[in-house]
Amino acid sequence: xxxxxxxxxxxxxxxxxxxxxxxxxxxxxxxxxxxxxxxxxxxxxxxxxxxxxxxxxxxxxxxxxxxxxxxxxxxxxxxxxxxxxxxxxxxxxxxxxxxxxxxxxxxxxxxxxxxxxxxxxxxxxxxxxxxxxxxxxxxxxxxxxxxxxxxxxxxxxxxxxxxxxxxxxxxxxxxxxxxxxxxxxxxxxxxxxxxxxxxxxxxxxxxxxxxxxxxxxxxxxxxxxxxxxxxxxxxxxxxxxxxxxxxxxxxxxxxxxxxxxxxxxxxxxxxxxxxxxxxxxxxxxxxxxxxxxxxxxxxx
Numbered sequence: 661x662x663x664x665x666x667x668x669x670x671x672x673x674x675x676x677x678x679x680x681x682x683x684x685x686x687x688x689x690x691x692x693x694x695x696x697x698x699x700x701x702x703x704x705x706x707x708x709x710x711x712x713x714x715x716x717x718x719x720x721x722x723x724x725x726x727x728x729x730x731x732x733x734x735x736x737x738x739x740x741x742x743x744x745x746x747x748x749x750x751x752x753x754x755x756x757x758x759x760x761x762x763x764x765x766x767x768x769x770x771x772x773x774x775x776x777x778x779x780x781x782x783x784x785x786x787x788x789x790x791x792x793x794x795x796x797x798x799x800x801x802x803x804x805x806x807x808x809x810x811x812x813x814x815x816x817x818x819x820x821x822x823x824x825x826x827x828x829x830x831x832x833x834x835x836x837x838x839x840x841x842x843x844x845x846x847x848x849x850x851x852x853x854x855x856x857x858x859x860x861x862x863x864x865x866x867x868x869x870x871x872x873x874x875x876x877x878x879x880x881x882x883x884x885x886x887x888x889x890x891x892x893x894x895x896x897x898x899x900x901x902x903x904x905x906x907x908x909x910x911x912x913x914x915x916x917x918x919x920x921x922x923x924x925x926x927x928x929x930x931x932x933x934x935x936x937x938x939x940x941x942x943x944x945x946x947x948x949x950x951x952x953x954x955x956x957x958x959x960x
Contacts, residue, residue: 662919681917689840704823706758707747710747710868711741715774715826718830720774722772722773722780722832725770726768727742727770727771728762729761729762732761733763742761744779744949747820749822749823760783766785766786767783768783768785768816769782769784770782770836772835773841773862779823781820781821783820784816785817786816792870798811798843799932821837824837849912851899852901852913853913854900854901854902854912854913854928855914856916860919861915862887865890868898869881869888869891872891872893880892882899913935914938915938917939
């Protein structure tokens, strides 16, 4: 079928069914005529016919690496090999699965490589309550049990994982998971930054981007309407949120907090595990001085 589930299912059934058994297969296709060019185009475009990498043996320890969607979008041969391993292993595959791998900004693909060829593949999705509704899963599942939005420590969930069929049950899937978990533990994660307006934090993002450049850390600046609203890299996502937005991250930064006010700050504290608050104490209006005394009384 177009989703490839029959091919995987057939292998499963052959292994499960007791002996003696008889396998009968229809050779003449029902949906398309033999050699129909449309069918060939469909399978090639959506990578539904696996093209597994040719790996004769694993002579040394596989190399771990990971890819962002933009990496795979420009490397079609690699994308085809990675996706083929998933198609070969999983019961149901849809065109949406391929689209998510090359277009979803919260997706990452982890792999073990042998001589540059994928041996094992795992898809992960970044998940937190600060993500858009359509990109969340774990948060919303937990929220159904607690009756409100469950803000959890941001992390990654495993979407799919597969190993080259010739090298299954040799521990490579476990090795890939262990490597991916180590990367996630090193990751700073999602850092929300809030202030009365995006104009208040332009200097913050300027200093952050300059520091990353001096440290030679790969990153890109996110702009909207001529203002910087975020800086993102492989290990971190720093993004501006309005004070009224519920955001949760491994660390939350609040600038010009006096202009936000104690009520909003209390709300932010409820959804943040660690908080850095900055404000001007000796401002012309004196609000920072009063605000500082209020902040000391807020819960720790």
